[in-house]
Amino acid sequence: MxxxxxxxxxxxxxxxxxxxxxxxxxxxxxxxxxxxxxxxxxxxxxxxxxxxxxxxxxxxxxxxxxREGQKAHYxxxxxxxxxxxxxxxxxxxxxxxxxxxxxxxxxVDVPDEASSVEVIGQQWLWSYRLPGADGTLGAADNRLVGFDNTLGISPEDPAGQDDLVIEGGELLLPIDRPVRFLLRSVDVLHDFYVPEFRAKMDMIPGSVTYFWVTPTKTGTYEILCAELCGTGHSYMRGTVTVVTQEEYDEWLAGQMTFADLST
Known part of the structure; x- marks a missing residue:
């Protein structure tokens, strides 16, 4: 009892x-x-x-x-x-x-009108790459990662010269516009996770995973790594801020291109 x-x-x-x-x-x-x-x-x-x-x-x-006197039935x-x-x-x-x-x-069914943002995970830092004026991300390869090319962007691809590169900084997104996150890791397994977006995905070295999201509320949200990736895993954090289209365009104009960083 x-x-x-x-x-x-x-x-x-x-x-x-x-x-x-x-x-x-x-x-x-x-x-x-x-x-x-x-x-x-x-x-x-x-x-x-x-x-x-x-x-x-x-x-x-x-x-x-x-109970006394009762026998179990098998x-x-x-x-x-x-x-x-x-x-x-x-x-x-x-x-x-x-x-x-x-x-x-x-x-995983990305709308045709979605813009693209590449997220690069590395121990223990978030970096981002956005298409430049041509609207196309250039080729990238982990074998090209080096001291002066930490994201492995191909210098031979003309489409990558105007790509906007944000290393370890804050990512801004425009409100009410769908965006496709292209996820790439240059070392070990990571997982890109924004709790308020209810969206997360593993980042696998040698592969490009993806998902899409439409931010619906302005504000600053924390980016976390949801996959144990080493001793600095708990410190692998970043921020994504959702802003109006005007604020996003102004921020975008101030970012440096891959060509700028290569000179």
Missing amino acids: FFAIVMVLIVVGSAAFHFLSPWWFTPLASNWGYIDDTTVLTFAITGVVFSAVVLFVAYCLWRFRH EPENKRLEGWLTALTAVGVIAMLTPGLFVWATF
């Missing part, structure tokens, strides 16, 4: 902690409210299953507790019960995965 009561208290305490806890999502500042909805749905399904399982265990502890199989459990588990897993698949399909 003691353990049955403990099980019930665990369920009640877990529910109370969830609804009364001061911990919630950071304020949403992008179009990815879908992520919040999917997370809440997942919590709801797993919370109901957790409560049902624990309460069932508590019931069994009470219902089948030891039943090695119950195909009907196994069938119900398998079916309910499958329904629960499908209910959790299906919304995520639809959200993921949208997450």
Whole structure:
């Protein structure tokens, strides 16, 4: 009986902690409210299953507790019960995965009008590259990374000469305009994460990953690395500021090109 009561208290305490806890999502500042909805749905399904399982265990502890003169009945199989459990588990897993698949399909389906920003992760610094006047990012290769070319931009590609390079500085984005983040690492695994955008993606050396986002609220937000990348992982932080289009254009005009940095 003691353990049955403990099980019930665990369920009640877990529910109370969830609804009364001061911990919630950071304020949403992008179009990815879908992520919040999917997370809440997942919590709801797993919370109901957790409560049902624990309460069932508590019931069994009470219902089948030891009593003098009673003998346990051994039943090695119950195909009907196994069938119900398998079916309910499958329904629960499908209910959790299906919304995520639809959200993921949208997450990587970049709108045609989206601008591009390349994010380069390196121990332990965030750098950025934006297209110049030609609107095209030049080629880049990690094998070209060196003391005077820390982002590995190809000096042989004319399209890269007017690319705007921000090394370790603040990134600005215009409000209400979709932007595609092209993610590249020059050393180890990193993960580009802005909590208020509800968007994150691993950065894999030798590959370019991507996602897109539309900032919907002006302000300054912290960029974090969400993948353990070495002793300085916790210090790998940056800032992205969402501003009006006029402020963004003014900031853009003050950035240096790859050609400027190469001279």
